[in-house]
Amino acid sequence: MALEPHSHLGPYEILAKLGAGGMGEVYRAFDPRLERNVAIKVLPEKLAKDEVALGRFHREVRAVAKLSHANIVAVYDIDSDQGRIYAVMELLEGQTLGKRIRQGRMDWREAVNWATEIAEGLAAAHGKGLVHRDIKPENVFLTKDGGLKILDFGLVRTDRVVAGQTVGTTNNAPSVDTEPGMLLGTVLYMSPEQVRGQSADARSDLFALGSVLFEMLQGFSPFQKETSADTMAAILNAPMPHLSVAGTPIPRTLETIIAKCLEKQPERRYQSAREIVEALKTVAGDWLPSDSKAEAQNETAIFPAPTEQNPPSVAVLPFRNLSSDPENEYFSDGLAEELINAMTRVEGLHVAARTSSFAFKNRNEDIRKIGEQLNVGTILEGSVRKSGKRLRISAQLVSVSNGFQMWSQTYDRELADVFAIQDEIASSIANALQVILGEKAKKAIEKVAVTNVKAYEYYLRGRQFQHQFRRQGFEIAEMMFTQAILADPKYARAHAGISNCHCMLFTYWDPARGHLDRADEASRKALELDPDLAEAHLARGLALATGKKFAEARQEYETAIRLDPMLYEAHYYFGRACLAEGMLEDAAMLFAKAHQLRPEEYQAVQHLASICSGLGKEGDSQMQFKAAAEAVDRHIALHPDDNRALYLGANCWCKLGMPEKALEWADRALAMDPKDGLALYNVACVYSLLNQQNKALNCLEDAIKNGFSHKGWIEHDADLKPMRSLPRFQSILQTL
Numbered sequence: 001m002a003l004e005p006h007s008h009l010g011p012y013e014i015l016a017k018l019g020a021g022g023m024g025e026v027y028r029a030f031d032p033r034l035e036r037n038v039a040i041k042v043l044p045e046k047l048a049k050d051e052v053a054l055g056r057f058h059r060e061v062r063a064v065a066k067l068s069h070a071n072i073v074a075v076y077d078i079d080s081d082q083g084r085i086y087a088v089m090e091l092l093e094g095q096t097l098g099k100r101i102r103q104g105r106m107d108w109r110e111a112v113n114w115a116t117e118i119a120e121g122l123a124a125a126h127g128k129g130l131v132h133r134d135i136k137p138e139n140v141f142l143t144k145d146g147g148l149k150i151l152d153f154g155l156v157r158t159d160r161v162v163a164g165q166t167v168g169t170t171n172n173a174p175s176v177d178t179e180p181g182m183l184l185g186t187v188l189y190m191s192p193e194q195v196r197g198q199s200a201d202a203r204s205d206l207f208a209l210g211s212v213l214f215e216m217l218q219g220f221s222p223f224q225k226e227t228s229a230d231t232m233a234a235i236l237n238a239p240m241p242h243l244s245v246a247g248t249p250i251p252r253t254l255e256t257i258i259a260k261c262l263e264k265q266p267e268r269r270y271q272s273a274r275e276i277v278e279a280l281k282t283v284a285g286d287w288l289p290s291d292s293k294a295e296a297q298n299e300t301a302i303f304p305a306p307t308e309q310n311p312p313s314v315a316v317l318p319f320r321n322l323s324s325d326p327e328n329e330y331f332s333d334g335l336a337e338e339l340i341n342a343m344t345r346v347e348g349l350h351v352a353a354r355t356s357s358f359a360f361k362n363r364n365e366d367i368r369k370i371g372e373q374l375n376v377g378t379i380l381e382g383s384v385r386k387s388g389k390r391l392r393i394s395a396q397l398v399s400v401s402n403g404f405q406m407w408s409q410t411y412d413r414e415l416a417d418v419f420a421i422q423d424e425i426a427s428s429i430a431n432a433l434q435v436i437l438g439e440k441a442k443k444a445i446e447k448v449a450v451t452n453v454k455a456y457e458y459y460l461r462g463r464q465f466q467h468q469f470r471r472q473g474f475e476i477a478e479m480m481f482t483q484a485i486l487a488d489p490k491y492a493r494a495h496a497g498i499s500n501c502h503c504m505l506f507t508y509w510d511p512a513r514g515h516l517d518r519a520d521e522a523s524r525k526a527l528e529l530d531p532d533l534a535e536a537h538l539a540r541g542l543a544l545a546t547g548k549k550f551a552e553a554r555q556e557y558e559t560a561i562r563l564d565p566m567l568y569e570a571h572y573y574f575g576r577a578c579l580a581e582g583m584l585e586d587a588a589m590l591f592a593k594a595h596q597l598r599p600e601e602y603q604a605v606q607h608l609a610s611i612c613s614g615l616g617k618e619g620d621s622q623m624q625f626k627a628a629a630e631a632v633d634r635h636i637a638l639h640p641d642d643n644r645a646l647y648l649g650a651n652c653w654c655k656l657g658m659p660e661k662a663l664e665w666a667d668r669a670l671a672m673d674p675k676d677g678l679a680l681y682n683v684a685c686v687y688s689l690l691n692q693q694n695k696a697l698n699c700l701e702d703a704i705k706n707g708f709s710h711k712g713w714i715e716h717d718a719d720l721k722p723m724r725s726l727p728r729f730q731s732i733l734q735t736l
Contacts, residue, residue: 003027003042010081012040012088028091038076042086054085061087063130071121073141073149094144098137101215108250108283111216114140116280117148118209123273125150126202133200135208136189137215187228188221192264195232203266206273210261217243217250222262236264242320242383242394251403252367252379252396254283283403313376314397315352316340318361320383322392332384333358334460335393335418339380339425344566352376353568353598354467359638371400373638374600378406380425391415395425415453455488462497469644470676471509471707474501492530496539499523503546508678509707519543534564538573545577553577568597572604584611595627602631602645606652613655625655636665643672647682651719654689662686670699677708685719696720697728704735711736 002025003014012029018039019026029040043054058078065075077088097114100106106114118140125132132139134152141149187195191207194200214222222241223234240262243255257279263269270276316339319332337354344351352374360370367379382395396408411421462480465473478501484494499522506515523543526536541556557574560567575590588611594604609624632649639645646669653662666686673679680703687696700714714720714733723729 009040009042009084009086010079012038014040024086029088031088037091039089039091040086041089042084045083063128066128067124067130069121069124071117071148071150072124073151092141092143092149094142096138097140097142097148097212097216100142101137101219105219106216108217108254111213112254112280112283114142114148114216115209115213116277118150118212119273119276119280121148121150122202122205122209123277126205126273131200131202132205132208133194134186134189135205135212136186137212138186140212187231188224190232190235191266192236193266195235201266202273203269203271206261206269206276207263207266209273209276210258210269213261214240214243214258239320241322250405251283252398252405253279253403256366257283312348312378313350313352314343314378314380315357315370315374315376316343317370317379317381318358319381319393319395322383322385323387330461330464331386331457333361334463335384336382337460337463344568350376353600355635356600356638367398367400367403373634376400386415389415391418391421393418393421393425418453418456452488452491455484455491455494458484458487459491459494459497462494466497466501469504470673471505471678474504477501478505490529492526492533492536495522495526495529496533496535499526499539499543503542506546511709516543516547519546532563534560534567534570537563538567538570541570541577542573545573545580548580550577550581566597568594568601571597575604575607579607579611584615587611588615600631600634602628602635602652603648605631606648609652609655622656625652628652629656641672643669643676643679646672647679647686650686651682651689654686659690663690674702675706677703677706680706681708681710681713685717688720688722691722693723693726696723697726697732700729700732704732709736 002017003009005014005016007014009027009029011033012031015028015030015037017025017027024041024043027040027042029038030036031038061075061078064072065078068074073092074090075087076090079086079088118135122132122135132150135150139150139152141151143149189208189211191200191204194204211221211223218241223231223238225231225234240259243250243258257276260268260270261276270279316336319336321329321332323331336358340351340354340357343349356374370379371377377400379398379400380395381398382393385392390412391414392410392412394408394410397406398404399406409425411424413421458480462477462484465477465480467473478498481494481497481501484491485498488494499519502515502519502522506512506519519539520543523536523540526533527540530536537556537560541553541560544550544553544556554574554577557570557577560570561574564570571590571594575587575594578584578587578590588608591604591608591611595601595608598604605624606628609621609628612618612621612624629649629652632645632652635645636642636649646665650662650665650669653659653665663686666683669679670683680699684696684699684703687693687699700720711733714736720729
């Protein structure tokens with residue numbers, strides 16, 4: 001029964017009811033002994049008879065009473081009167097954070113301020129082994145004097161937390177959260193481990209803090225759905241939505257902080273509230289130069305003009321797929337790749353290669369770390385929501401040095417407008433980076449290769465499989481390109497894609513005449529449809545070179561480079577054609593240019609190193625092998641599952657006299673794909689160089705069993721020279 005005004009509870013005079021929650025009713029009261037107003041929380045009568053609830057209430061009061069922190073509500077007393085059990089706390093004047101959020105989205109500076117104070121309070125509680133487990137806007141109070149207090153440790157569990165790990169309890173009270181399936185907390189702010197009914201440590205509070213900070217900026221919680229069941233499913237499986245803030249943009253570092261709080265796995269989150277405090281303190285410093293005030297607007301200081309020492313550079317990260325269908329990821333990835341291809345045509349703009357920028361897919365890394373690893377000054381990121389014939393694309397360009405959004409835009413269009421959107425984004429980025437587009441670059445960016453959206457979607461699916469660089473990937477890619485052509489028979493890039501797939505299949509897995517014929521036919525068609533398309537000339541050159549028609553191939557490669565001087569693949573495959581002809585000097589120049597266009601790519605410089613060795617320039621060879629090793633090492637750090645990089649890198653370590661690392665990488669590549677004929681062949685070369693002849697011959701036999709059938713490679717590859725006189729090697733040759 002509710003207490004009436006002017007009634008008494010122990011020595012306290014009840015003045016008014018303030019509210020009620022799951023763990024009791026709260027009253028304003030007067031303490032005549034100290035002549036001050038207080039808040040009294042009374043446990044409901046029916047719960048006072050519940051041993052579990054009563055034990056939890058006592059633990060709450062004792063736990064909070066141990067704390068003395070500016071951001072945690074103070075507890076003064078605990079007592080009982082006439083069967084009523086109650087706790088006495090400081091009386092707060094102001095409003096809850098929830099009420100403040102309902103008044104409108106906050107400026108990011110205000111949100112960071114409140115989040116920092118919440119984190120400070122949690123750091124103090126966690127330091128005493130106390131886990132709140134119900135952090136939400138209604139349990140955070142903003143006082144009239146500008147302070148913040150965390151309320152209601154009603155779901156606290158008294159654990160000793162060390163380095164984010166729960167290592168034991170500090171009392172013998174029954175643990176109310178260890179029963180499988182029991183859910184404690186408020187669903188919107190639960191961590192994945194709480195949703196599963198698992199034990200939750202301090203890192204669950206950090207997940208909830210991330211949700212609250214997101215809500216302060218957006219006005220809604222990140223995983224909010226129509227039902228509790230859907231909300232819990234989103235907490236377990238859905239990625240954090242992209243922050244979309246109208247008006248003043250937010251620092252990219254702030255979004256990174258929230259994303260790290262909301263990691264699904266506790267070990268991937270911040271491991272302490274103190275870490276979050278320190279991270280949040282850097283946000284304002286990153287936002288403006290140190291000598292600027294928060295209200296200053298000094299774009300020259302924020303965005304220094306590119307110079308020769310600071311050339312404009314950008315990395316395009318994979319766009320996030322926000323569509324309901326996860327299979328639409330091919331579309332969001334494809335859009336990012338198309339932007340990379342468009343911007344590489346802008347003279348004076350360095351663009352990180354797809355292989356490098358896509359390494360950060362599904363990784364919530366700090367923007368500065370990404371920029372440092374990719375060696376760029378800006379990052380383009382975004383999201384794609386595709387629903388029926390509607391498309392919503394959000395993109396933002398972020399400065400690596402300070403996290404400032406240099407440009408952002410959201411496009412709500414019909415799906416058919418995707419081509420125009422790509423052009424607009426590429427042009428906007430070039431302008432934001434103060435790069436003047438020449439007429440050729442403008443024409444290249446604005447060039448629409450297809451207007452049929454269905455064909456374009458099949459083409460993007462094909463590119464996705466093509467990048468796997470595996471036999472099955474090329475076979476499926478060829479099927480996707482064929483579907484694109486059925487939708488739009490005049491789609492030149494799809495014809496070029498078919499040609500390239502058959503060239504790769506012929507070269508690495510199946511040297512059947514049919515692949516050469518299909519490559520020839522498809523590349524001719526691509527050129528017929530679009531004679532000004534550099535990719536069409538590249539495909540034609542590759543088809544001719546694969547068929548050993550090197551003179552004709554040279555003309556096509558030269559045309560492709562003239563049409564698009566920034567096309568890495570044209571220089572790289574032209575170099576390979578020259579190498580096959582024995583034109584080592586020409587090949588060396590082409591590989592050097594390819595490496596200049598993509599310094600992060602390891603294959604061109606590795607070919608260059610081998611050529612230097614073949615020309616007797618051992619000093620240059622070792623220097624280039626070292627550059628190749630550094631490039632492949634960086635690549636593997638970003639792509640640890642790339643078995644092609646592993647076996648080619650292993651070969652590189654052999655040439656540098658590092659047999660242990662070479663063997664480690666070769667074994668990793670083999671374990672990753674033990675039935676890939678190409679991988680087996682290359683690992684055989686590594687074992688041969690390491691003088692492990694039995695392992696090399698075993699791999700060679702397995703390579704042939706798994707489809708590798710290039711007798712000429714086996715006969716002439718210098719890496720296999722140590723085994724060439726062995727009877728078993730000769731027997732293997734005779735099987736081909």
